[in-house]
Amino acid sequence: MHVIAEAHPNIALIKYWGKSDLPGNVPAVPSLSVTLGGLTTRTEAELTRSPGNEFVMNGAIVEDVRVLACIDRFRAAAGHENGVRVTTVNDFPTAAGLASSASGFAALVGALNGLFDLNMRPAKLSLEARRGSASAARSIHGGFVSLTGDADDPESWQGRQVAPAEHWPLEVVVAICSNAAKSVSSSDGMRASAATSPYYDRWVSGADDDYQQAQATIQARDFDTLAHLSESSCLNMHALMLSTKPPLIYWNAATLACIARVRALQADDVPVFFTIDAGPQLKAVCLPDAGEAVAAALSAVEGVEGIIRSRIGGAMRLVETPDAP
Numbered sequence: 449m450h451v452i453a454e455a456h457p458n459i460a461l462i463k464y465w466g467k468s469d470l471p472g473n474v475p476a477v478p479s480l481s482v483t484l485g486g487l488t489t490r491t492e493a494e495l496t497r498s499p500g501n502e503f504v505m506n507g508a509i510v511e512d513v514r515v516l517a518c519i520d521r522f523r524a525a526a527g528h529e530n531g532v533r534v535t536t537v538n539d540f541p542t543a544a545g546l547a548s549s550a551s552g553f554a555a556l557v558g559a560l561n562g563l564f565d566l567n568m569r570p571a572k573l574s575l576e577a578r579r580g581s582a583s584a585a586r587s588i589h590g591g592f593v594s595l596t597g598d599a600d601d602p603e604s605w606q607g608r609q610v611a612p613a614e615h616w617p618l619e620v621v622v623a624i625c626s627n628a629a630k631s632v633s634s635s636d637g638m639r640a641s642a643a644t645s646p647y648y649d650r651w652v653s654g655a656d657d658d659y660q661q662a663q664a665t666i667q668a669r670d671f672d673t674l675a676h677l678s679e680s681s682c683l684n685m686h687a688l689m690l691s692t693k694p695p696l697i698y699w700n701a702a703t704l705a706c707i708a709r710v711r712a713l714q715a716d717d718v719p720v721f722f723t724i725d726a727g728p729q730l731k732a733v734c735l736p737d738a739g740e741a742v743a744a745a746l747s748a749v750e751g752v753e754g755i756i757r758s759r760i761g762g763a764m765r766l767v768e769t770p771d772a773p
């Protein structure tokens with residue numbers, strides 16, 4: 449008996465950084481992302497005869513407590529005694545600020561849901577994915593996706609599609625500025641920022657406004673306003689990271705050179721803006737006609753190790769149904 453699920457990572461145009469006090473890994477602020485159809489995590493879940501679980505990522509056994517806890521939650525929900533082997537492969541660099549945990553947990557909950565025939569709906573799967581990695585709640589859905597909820601209700605914090613991919617077929621050009629895994633995980637970094645950055649409270653109080661404006665901007669397909677809001681959310685988040693003690697510096701020289709290149713393209717009226725997560729990769733979001741020029745410009749930047757071009761992608765899906773028992 450085995451099930452395979454696929455999911456795409458997402459990049460936040462309006463970022464979250466920091467957790468609320470609610471149980472279940474709930475963000476402190478709302479966020480809004482696009483799903484990256486050109487990058488994929490493929491995850492297979494199968495029952496084994498042993499009582500323990502096994503997690504194999506990109507060919508190596510990994511002791512990831514969040515993944516193993518997720519498997520155990522699904523086993524408990526299904527009332528199943530057997531252990532589960534999960535095998536997952538990313539077709540892009542892992543743990544380097546390309547949201548591999550987002551696509552990873554989205555594909556994981558999808559595969560476990562299928563394996564145990566639990567018939568969970570996307571809303572419930574999004575909640576389950578969020579427990580592993582909050583941004584994974586958004587990768588259950590395709591297109592433009594929000595992650596919001598009520599301040600006092602953890603169950604309300606789930607990913608919801610704001611608009612499908614067809615609503616606004618943007619392109620995302622990822623400049624790989626390093627293939628190395630990041631040194632400080634998002635969860636550790638967020639904890640440190642909340643505890644030590646003098647700007648943390650301002651970040652939290654301003655987030656809702658940015659989110660509301662960005663949502664309206666996406667509905668209106670207003671590229672220039674989205675560019676402004678998104679770059680500002682990204683730079684505010686990195687200001688928070690830089691002001692954390694000890695500082696969180698996720699950028700490298702190539703990241704900065706890519707920012708300068710995006711600024712030069714903008715000065716030439718190319719419709720493009722950048723965003724960067726907890727890693728050195730720069731993601732340039734552009735109108736599709738500009739994709740070729742943006743990819744060529746970023747691939748010529750010193751230190752860029754590769755370019756991935758992606759359109760906005762779809763939801764998590766099963767690629768194989770369970771074999772007959």
Ligand code: PMV
Pocket residue numbers: 459460462463464465479549550581582583584634635725726
């Ligand atoms: O939920 P995590 O641990 O994947 O953290 C994601 C944090 C950022 O990617 C930097 C921002 C975001 O909203 O995705």
